[in-house]
Structures are given as structure tokens and as C-alpha cells.
Amino acid sequence: MNRHQLGEFEEIVLLTVGILYKNAYGVAIIDEIQQRLGRNVSIGALQTVLRRLEDKGYLSSELGEATSVRGGKRKRYYSLTTLGSRVLRENQEQRVNLFKAIPNMAFPKQ
Amino acid sequence: MKFPAKTRPPEFALRFFRWFCDPLVVEDIEGDLTEMFWRDASSYSVRSANWRFAFNVLRLFRPGIVRKIKNPSLILHPSPMLKNYFITSIRSLARSKGFSAINIIGLAVGLATFCLISFYVYHELSFDRYHKNADRIVRIVENLRTENELLFQSVSSPPMGPHLLSYFPEVESYTRFQNWNLLAERNGISYYERDSYIADSTVFDVFSFQLINGDKKTALRDPFSIVLTESMAKKYFANEDPVGQTIKMDNDNYRVTGVMKDVPENSHFRFSNLISFSTWSRNNKQAEDREWFWNGFHTYILLRDASSIEQVRAKMQAFIKANIEKGGMYYEDLPLQPLASIYMDPQQRSWENGTRGSINNIYILSIIAVFILLIACFNYVNLATARASRRLKEVGLRKSLGAMRRMLIAQFLGESIIVAFIAALLSALIVWVILPQFRTIVDSPLSLSILPSLWQVVAAAFVLVLVIGILAGSYPALIISGFQPLQIFRPTTKGIYSHHNFRKVLVSVQFIISIMLVAGTLLVRDQIDLVKNQDLGFNKEATLVVPTNGDTVIMNHLEAVKNELKALKGVLAVTGSSTVPGQSTTNHYTQIEMTDGKMSPTNINFNFVDHDFLSTYKIKIIAGRDFRRDVKADDTTAFIINETAAKDFRWTADQAISKRVDHGNKGKIIGVFKDFNYQSLHTKVAPLMIALTYWPNRISIRIDSKDLAPTIDRVQQKWNELAPNLPFDYTFLDESFDRQYKADQQLSKVAGIFTGLAIFIGCLGLLGLTSFAVERRTKEIGIRKVLGASVVGVVILIAREFLWLIGIALIVATPITWILIQKWEQNFTLQAAINPSKFLLAGLCVLVFAGLTIVLLSYRAATANPTKALRTE
Numbered sequence: 001m002n003r004h005q006l007g008e009f010e011e012i013v014l015l016t017v018g019i020l021y022k023n024a025y026g027v028a029i030i031d032e033i034q035q036r037l038g039r040n041v042s043i044g045a046l047q048t049v050l051r052r053l054e055d056k057g058y059l060s061s062e063l064g065e066a067t068s069v070r071g072g073k074r075k076r077y078y079s080l081t082t083l084g085s086r087v088l089r090e091n092q093e094q095r096v097n098l099f100k101a102i103p104n105m106a107f108p109k110q
Numbered sequence: 111m112k113f114p115a116k117t118r119p120p121e122f123a124l125r126f127f128r129w130f131c132d133p134l135v136v137e138d139i140e141g142d143l144t145e146m147f148w149r150d151a152s153s154y155s156v157r158s159a160n161w162r163f164a165f166n167v168l169r170l171f172r173p174g175i176v177r178k179i180k181n182p183s184l185i186l187h188p189s190p191m192l193k194n195y196f197i198t199s200i201r202s203l204a205r206s207k208g209f210s211a212i213n214i215i216g217l218a219v220g221l222a223t224f225c226l227i228s229f230y231v232y233h234e235l236s237f238d239r240y241h242k243n244a245d246r247i248v249r250i251v252e253n254l255r256t257e258n259e260l261l262f263q264s265v266s267s268p269p270m271g272p273h274l275l276s277y278f279p280e281v282e283s284y285t286r287f288q289n290w291n292l293l294a295e296r297n298g299i300s301y302y303e304r305d306s307y308i309a310d311s312t313v314f315d316v317f318s319f320q321l322i323n324g325d326k327k328t329a330l331r332d333p334f335s336i337v338l339t340e341s342m343a344k345k346y347f348a349n350e351d352p353v354g355q356t357i358k359m360d361n362d363n364y365r366v367t368g369v370m371k372d373v374p375e376n377s378h379f380r381f382s383n384l385i386s387f388s389t390w391s392r393n394n395k396q397a398e399d400r401e402w403f404w405n406g407f408h409t410y411i412l413l414r415d416a417s418s419i420e421q422v423r424a425k426m427q428a429f430i431k432a433n434i435e436k437g438g439m440y441y442e443d444l445p446l447q448p449l450a451s452i453y454m455d456p457q458q459r460s461w462e463n464g465t466r467g468s469i470n471n472i473y474i475l476s477i478i479a480v481f482i483l484l485i486a487c488f489n490y491v492n493l494a495t496a497r498a499s500r501r502l503k504e505v506g507l508r509k510s511l512g513a514m515r516r517m518l519i520a521q522f523l524g525e526s527i528i529v530a531f532i533a534a535l536l537s538a539l540i541v542w543v544i545l546p547q548f549r550t551i552v553d554s555p556l557s558l559s560i561l562p563s564l565w566q567v568v569a570a571a572f573v574l575v576l577v578i579g580i581l582a583g584s585y586p587a588l589i590i591s592g593f594q595p596l597q598i599f600r601p602t603t604k605g606i607y608s609h610h611n612f613r614k615v616l617v618s619v620q621f622i623i624s625i626m627l628v629a630g631t632l633l634v635r636d637q638i639d640l641v642k643n644q645d646l647g648f649n650k651e652a653t654l655v656v657p658t659n660g661d662t663v664i665m666n667h668l669e670a671v672k673n674e675l676k677a678l679k680g681v682l683a684v685t686g687s688s689t690v691p692g693q694s695t696t697n698h699y700t701q702i703e704m705t706d707g708k709m710s711p712t713n714i715n716f717n718f719v720d721h722d723f724l725s726t727y728k729i730k731i732i733a734g735r736d737f738r739r740d741v742k743a744d745d746t747t748a749f750i751i752n753e754t755a756a757k758d759f760r761w762t763a764d765q766a767i768s769k770r771v772d773h774g775n776k777g778k779i780i781g782v783f784k785d786f787n788y789q790s791l792h793t794k795v796a797p798l799m800i801a802l803t804y805w806p807n808r809i810s811i812r813i814d815s816k817d818l819a820p821t822i823d824r825v826q827q828k829w830n831e832l833a834p835n836l837p838f839d840y841t842f843l844d845e846s847f848d849r850q851y852k853a854d855q856q857l858s859k860v861a862g863i864f865t866g867l868a869i870f871i872g873c874l875g876l877l878g879l880t881s882f883a884v885e886r887r888t889k890e891i892g893i894r895k896v897l898g899a900s901v902v903g904v905v906i907l908i909a910r911e912f913l914w915l916i917g918i919a920l921i922v923a924t925p926i927t928w929i930l931i932q933k934w935e936q937n938f939t940l941q942a943a944i945n946p947s948k949f950l951l952a953g954l955c956v957l958v959f960a961g962l963t964i965v966l967l968s969y970r971a972a973t974a975n976p977t978k979a980l981r982t983e
Contacts, residue, residue, distance in 0.1 A: 025138070025142070026138065026139065026141075026142035027142050027145045027146060027149075042166060042169045043139065043142055043143060043146065043166045043169070043170060044166065044168075044169030044170040044171075044172060044175065045169070047135070047139055047142075047170065047174075047175055048172060048173075048174040048175060051135065051174050051175070052174065063137075063138065066141070069144070069145055069148050070141035070142075070144050070145050071119075071140070071141065071144040073137050073138065073140050073141030073144060074137055074138060074141060075138055075141060076135070076137075076138035
């Protein structure tokens with residue numbers, strides 16, 4: 001049993017932050033999820049999860065530059081912490097193990 | 111892409127966001143929102159971007175984003191201003207007494223109806239929940255598959271309880287009931303005890319019935335033991351202690367072993383006494399072990415654990431397979447009904463014990479309650495906004511002296527809460543006065559004892575008042591507190607009086623609700639008239655039904671008794687039968703010859719009758735013949751079925767004649783009679799078979815309807831002469847038959863009354879609004895009159911404003927009501943056509959009441975002396 005319980009959406013956000021590397025701020029994350037998964041995410045849903053992940057210590061954040069399109073407001077960039085990336089890796093291993101454990105009979109190819 | 115220079119994210123949403131958002135993250139989220147806004151604006155439109163922005167802000171309003179409340183004492187900080195607010199509120203209420211009275215009376219009537227209906231709804235929903243084990247008790251019911259149909263029955267057979275107990279480890283106990291209709295007698299006091307039940311000795315373990323006197327372990331152990339309820343004990347034993355004494359029921363003596371509290375009114379079935387199950391089972395040991403299809407009992411099961419119901423359900427098929435032989439008739443399923451759901455279960459099941467509620471009626475009444483409360487609240491909103499102009503100077507002054515907007519909002523909210531409180535006190539008084547009448551209208555005891563503890567009721571009332579106060583007060587509070595002082599002291603009418611449309615919407619909604627209620631009530635009445643006056647295929651007028659309970663005096667001389675009665679003046683026909691239309695029939699295991707010549711088992715409704723049954727009830731024979739006295743074999747071998755039964759066995763009426771029937775004794779079908787509705791029109795006519803008996807439980811006497819009362823007297827006299835020990839306890843067939851529509855009739859009555867109230871409250875509000883409209887236009891009317899306008903012209907000028915709203919309301923209300931009524935009528939097998947003229951009638955009715963209110967007021971304004979109007983400044 002994993003000590004670090006990750007919700008499905010939490011996992012997606014963590015992964016997306018990882019993908020965007022130095023560029024992960026609110027709107028960019030929403031765009032990335034929309035592009036890769038075709039899933040519409042509201043700012044409200046995203047921001048709550050980001051804050052929760054930061055509280056858990058999986059993400060850290062710092063304020064960046066301001067642009068005029070943002071009405072002069074600064075961006076907050078998120079990045080994975082070591083704990084965050086470890087949790088993601090553990091999660092992935094678990095999934096792969098589970099996948100392998102399915103007998104071929106139960107899992108016909110196409 | 112270029113946008114107009116002023117394009118910006120919506121100010122209101124942004125301010126809201128900045129207000130609630132945690133300051134730690136407000137900057138970057140606002141940036142995200144803004145970025146999204148510009149993107150939306152270029153890919154869709156500025157308008158849609160505005161909406162999306164607002165929607166996003168709304169979705170950010172959640173824990174995790176909302177700021178923590180730092181210093182709660184700030185919110186609760188008391189201030190000397192509060193006292194001032196309170197005083198000004200009371201003063202302003204006192205200053206315009208008319209408006210305040212309208213407000214308070216409207217709200218009070220609305221609240222009172224809301225409370226009454228809530229009480230009724232609460233009563234209906236509280237059924238059977240008082241048992242300590244309520245969540246662990248289930249009733250076992252049957253889905254019985256016969257050759258031709260699937261029967262849903264509430265009953266079960268005697269072996270089920272014991273076998274369930276031994277088969278399922280999850281079952282802790284069971285108890286079985288069977289209804290016996292007994293004639294009780296002691297020291298010359300004699301009544302029919304229709305609600306006598308035999309019950310297993312475990313009944314006091316399963317249910318929380320309270321035994322006042324007696325030992326609950328042994329009370330129902332021995333044969334011929336009886337436990338009386340308090341009221342029955344009082345009836346036969348007055349002030350004596352009944353325990354240890356005997357009471358005669360039918361022909362047996364029973365020993366009273368206990369007295370219990372009366373069964374609470376919110377129980378799905380109620381009894382006057384319980385008789386030990388062993389009284390029955392000592393002679394029926396075989397049946398108790400093996401008769402899996404003797405469906406004359408109601409079995410209740412106590413589970414060890416409320417959650418194990420699913421486990422029992424999962425194993426039920428295995429249980430059926432292991433215990434019950436699968437013949438031509440078998441149990442498709444044995445569902446478990448949780449105790450609290452029995453009363454309101456929408457699945458109709460035959461052979462119910464006790465009465466059933468209607469969840470539909472509960473919905474309809476709840477909707478009416480909310481509607482009436484809404485109308486009352488709208489009144490408040492309308493009048494308060496309309497009257498805002500009166501308070502402008504006060505608001506202006508307060509603002510100039512530094513009052514903040516939210517303080518003003520608090521002040522006006524407080525004021526509406528005060529009004530709501532006064533209204534609540536008044537409504538408590540109304541409820542107190544009306545409750546006894548309300549009880550008779552809904553025909554329900556509604557005793558206060560079913561309510562939870564007093565402080566819970568008071569707390570609920572308190573919350574309700576707060577909600578009403580805030581609901582009604584928030585819009586006026588926002589409007590009034592939003593005026594700018596400069597605007598107030600130099601009024602340009604535009605800014606201040608611009609809440610016209612909002613008020614019109616509210617007034618139209620009131621009209622819509624009123625029209626819906628009126629039209630709905632009329633249509634419900636149509637439907638009930640239809641089912642009550644429908645030709646049921648038998649004669650139900652002027653027929654007395656007298657129970658005989660198998661009394662030997664009557665039974666031994668049945669023909670003589672019938673002849674004596676028939677000889678009386680005014681008596682047209684007499685017949686005996688085991689049951690009469692409108693009362694429950696029994697169903698029997700019977701084998702019937704099918705089209706392929708094989709005998710097929712089925713459960714069919716039976717009525718055992720004498721030779722005069724069909725002729726007395728004027729039921730038509732369509733094939734074959736009636737029973738004949740000169741054919742002696744008819745006594746045991748003749749059966750007559752109804753059309754539906756013939757159809758069910760796939761015969762035409764003529765083919766059905768002389769098909770074989772095996773019902774213990776073998777016989778033949780000798781006739782087919784035309785279907786008649788022996789149950790209410792809520793259900794379809796089911797197959798029915800009749801056979802001869804010389805032991806009827808009921809005697810039906812059809813009498814001359816023109817000579818009703820004297821004939822009844824004569825029959826009673828004769829009866830007392832013939833059977834002095836048997837009470838002449840008659841009922842009118844049509845009355846007891848129509849009692850099956852009790853729930854529907856109640857609905858129609860209650861809806862009618864509350865419709866009247868809704869119109870009353872609505873008109874109160876209209877009265878206020880019109881008088882305000884008149885007041886505001888005093889000068890205009892004065893000038894018009896000076897320039898030569900006629901009285902009629904002025905009345906039309908003012909009335910026009912409201913009258914066309916009624917037209918719109920009619921258009922909106924019609925389709926909604928139409929659909930709702932159509933849905934409700936699905937409860938019947940026969941539906942009244944929806945008559946469009948009822949909507950016009952409803953519209954007209956509202957129009958007349960509203961019109962009268964308006965015209966009355968505007969007439970006064972129109973006839974006033976114009977110089978007076980013009981001089982006032």
C-alpha cells in the first residue's frame with residue numbers, strides 16, 4: 001500500500017507540471033491538459049488542487065514576471081519537488097505492476 | 111484582434127473575487143483569470159468572455175481558495191447603532207400601518223399554511239419510524255408468477271417466517287400477522303373488532319409496542335390468549351383490570367394476558383388486539399410447515415444488522431430454490447421492504463394490511479406549500495422595493511454621515527427579519543386556531559405527540575423565520591442601500607424608480623402560481639368526479655352491507671332470513687356473499703383448463719356468493735347462465751368467471767363455458783359475466799371467479815332510494831328481531847367504495863383551500879402595489895383630470911399596468927399545469943380529458959379578484975379632487 005494517496009486529477013496535474021518544466025503556471029497547465037487529454041479544466045478546480053499539492057509538499061512555487069495581457073499581474077510558476085517526483089514514480093511502478101498482473105485471458109488484444 | 115477601449119473583465123465579478131480570495135494567491139489567480147478573459151474575448155466574443163469570467167470566479171468560490179476568517183469577533187461586534195437600527199425599523203413599520211399590516215398578514219398566512227402542510231407531510235413521512243428497530247425490520251413480500259401473470263402481493267405464507275429464520279444467519283427473529291374480523295362480546299357490550307390480528311409471540315421483541323401490563327415473553331404463547339390495546343380494554347372492561355379475565359370473540363373465550371398502549375397513529379397498520387398465533391397454528395401444523403402458497407399472512411423479519419438486507423437479498427433465489435417446489439406457480443422473487451418504506455411504497459401490492467399513503471400527494475402538497483410561501487415573500491419584496499422611496503431621505507442622511515453600505519444592508523435585512531418574526535407569532539396563533547379544522551379536512555389525527563421535542567420545533571421555526579426574512583429582505587436591502595446620496599436629495603426619477611420590471615416579473619410569477627393552483631384544483635376535481643360517477647358495471651347505489659360473521663342463527667336459516675328481509679316494504683333485493691365490491695377479496699389456488707386441454711394452476715380472486723348476487727348487483731351475464739336453485743349440482747361444481755379471466759385463459763366468453771376447474775372440488779365454468787370494477791379505478795380489473803356458498807360473511811340489501819331512512823329503520827327492526835345478539839352494523843356500499851379515493855379527495859379539498867389562500871395573499875400584495883402606483887402618480891392623475899380625462903380613462907390607465915400581466919401568466923401557466931395534471935392522472939386506469947375551458951376559468955377567476963382589487967383603488971384615485979392632488983408637495 002502506498003503511503004502517498006494520489007487522486008486521479010491530482011496525478012494529472014502533477015504530471016502536467018512535470019511536462020511543462022519551467023513553464024508551469026495556471027493557464028499553461030489548463031492548456032496542456034486540454035491539448036493532451038481533451039479535458040476542460042476550470043481555474044477553480046485547478047487552483048484548489050495546486051494548493052493542496054503544494055501543502056502536501058509535492059509542488060513548490062515562485063512568482064514570475066508580469067505581462068500586460070494579465071493586467072499587470074505576476075504568474076506563479078510551479079515545479080515538482082523531489083518528493084513529488086518520487087510519488088509520481090512510485091505511482092507509475094504500481095500501475096505497471098498491476099497491468100502486468102492481469103492474465104492474458106482476461107485481457108484480449110483488441 | 112482589436113477591442114473597444116473600455117473592454118475589461120467584468121468589474122462586479124472581479125471585486126467579488128478580490129473580496130473572498132486568499133490574499134496569498136489573489137495576484138496570480140487574478141492574472142490567470144484575466145489572461146483567460148482576453149483569450150476568450152478574441153476567440154469567442156466579449157460578451158461570452160464576460161460570462162465565462164464570472165462563471166470561473168463562481169467556481170473559485172470554494173474552500174482552499176476562500177480566505178480564512180481572521181477575526182470572527184469583528185463580525186459579531188455589537189454596536190450602539192444596532193439599537194438605533196431597531197428603533198428606526200419599528201418606527202417605519204408603525205408609520206405606514208397599512209403596508210405593514212399587508213406585509214405581516216400576508217407573510218403570516220403564508221407561514222401558517224406552510225407550517226400546517228409541513229406538519230401533515232412530516233406526519234406522512236414519519237410512519238413506522240418510531241420503532242426502536244425500525245431500520246432492522248423488513249417485511250417479506252412476493253412477486254408471484256402464475257401461468258398468465260406476475261402478481262405483486264404484500265402477503266406471504268406461514269412457512270416463510272420459520273424457514274427464513276433457520277436458513278439465514280442474518281435473521282434474528284420474525285413475526286407473522288393475520289387479520290381476523292371477530293365479533294367481541296362481554297357483559298352485553300358487543301362490537302365487531304375488524305382490526306383483530308393473530309401474531310407470533312415474538313411481536314414484542316420485533317416491534318416496540320409497549321406492553322403496560324403483562325409479560326411480553328409469555329403474553330402470546332398459549333392458544334386463546336389475547337392482548338388488548340388500552341382503548342379496547344376501556345371499551346369492554348371500563349375501569350376494571352382486564353388481565354386474567356376472559357372476553358368472548360365469535361364463539362370462543364379468550365384469556366386476556368396483557369394490555370398494551372394503543373398503536374401510534376403513524377403506523378402502516380393498526381390493530382385493536384393481538385391474539386396468540388398458536389390459536390391458529392395448533393390446528394394447522396401441516397399448513398405451517400408446508401403450505402408455501404397459503405398467502406394469507408404478513409411476515410415481518412428482524413435482521414441482526416440493518417446492512418445485511420443486501421446479503422439476504424443476494425441469497426434469496428437460493429432460498430427459494432432450496433425450499434419451495436417449482437410448479438406451474440412459483441415465486442419469481444421474495445423482495446424485502448424496509449419497514450419505514452412500506453407506507454409510501456409506490457409499488458402497489460395486493461392484500462395490503464392497513465392504509466397506504468401517496469407519495470404523489472406529498473409532492474403536490476409540498477409544492478403548494480412552497481408556492482404559497484413564495485407568493486408571500488414576493489409580496490414583501492414588491493412592497494418593500496416600491497416603498498423604498500419613502501426611506502430615501504433616511505438612507506441619504508445615514509450615508510452622508512458615514513454609514514457604510516453593508517451596515518445599511520444589515521439594517522434593512524434586520525427589518526425584514528423583524529417583520530418575519532412578527533408574522534411568525536401571528537401565524538402560530540393562526541395554526542393554533544385552524545389545526546382542529548385542518549385535521550378534519552385532511553382526515554388525519556395529526557397529534558402533536560408525533561413531533562420531535564419542543565426545542566427542535568422551535569429551532570426549526572427560528573431557522574425558517576431567518577430564511578424567510580433574508581429571502582424576502584435581501585433584494586430590497588441591496589436596492590435601497592445602493593442609492594447615492596446626491597441622487598437621493600436631487601431625485602431624477604429614473605435611478606430611483608427603475609426597479610419596475612423586476613416587480614412586474616414577481617407579480618407575474620404570483621399570477622402564474624395562482625392560475626396553476628386554480629386550474630389544477632378544477633382539473634383534479636374533474637378527474638375525481640369522473641371516477642366516482644363512472645359506471646362500474648354494477649349497481650352501487652342505495653345498497654346496505656351488513657356483516658354476519660358466520661353467525662349460526664343467520665347461517666342456519668339463511669334463506670328464511672333473506673325472505674323475511676325481502677318481504678319488507680322498500681327492500682328490493684337481498685344477497686349474501688363473502689365479500690362486496692370495494693372490499694378485499696381472497697385469492698385461492700385453483701387449477702383451470704387451458705386452451706391445450708391441460709390443467710394449469712393459478713391464483714385467482716374469489717367471491718363466494720348466493721344465487722341472488724349477480725341479479726342484486728345488476729351484473730350482466732354475457733355467456734352461459736347464472737346459478738340456478740333447481741340445479742342442485744351448482745352448489746359445488748359450478749363456477750362463473752369474469753370477462754378478464756376468460757381473456758386471461760385465452761378463451762372467448764363462449765368458449766369458456768364448461769371448461770374444467772379444480773378448486774378442491776372439481777367443477778365446470780357455467781357462465782361468464784361482464785367485467786365490473788370490484789376494486790377502485792386505480793387498478794385494472796383482475797380475473798375473478800365466483801362460486802356458491804351458504805356461509806356468506808356479508809349480506810347486501812338493495813333498498814328503494816326514494817324511501818331510504820324509513821326502510822333502513824324497518825330493516826334494522828327486523829334484524830334485531832331475527833338476530834338479537836348480532837349488531838346491525840351496516841355501511842353504505844357506495845360510501846365504502848368511494849373511500850378508496852380518500853387520498854385523492856383529500857388532495858382535492860386541501861388544494862382547493864390553499865388555492866383560495868394563495869389568491870388572497872396575492873391580492874393583498876396587489877393591493878399594496880396598486881396603492882403605491884396610485885400614490886406615485888397622484889400628480890399625473892390630477893393633471894390628466896384637469897385636462898379632461900374621464901374616471902374610466904384613469905382607472906384603465908392604472909389597471910392596464912397589471913392586467914396584461916395576467917394574460918402572460920395564463921399563457922405560461924397553462925402548459926405547465928397541463929403536463930402536471932396529465933402525469934397525476936396516470937394514477938388511474940381511466941383519465942378525464944383535460945378541459946381547456948378550465949384554464950380560461952382559472953384565468954378569469956384570478957382576473958376578477960385582481961381586477962376588483964385594482965379597480966377599487968384606482969377608482970378612488972380617479973374620483974379624488976384634482977386640486978388636492980396638485981396642492982400636496
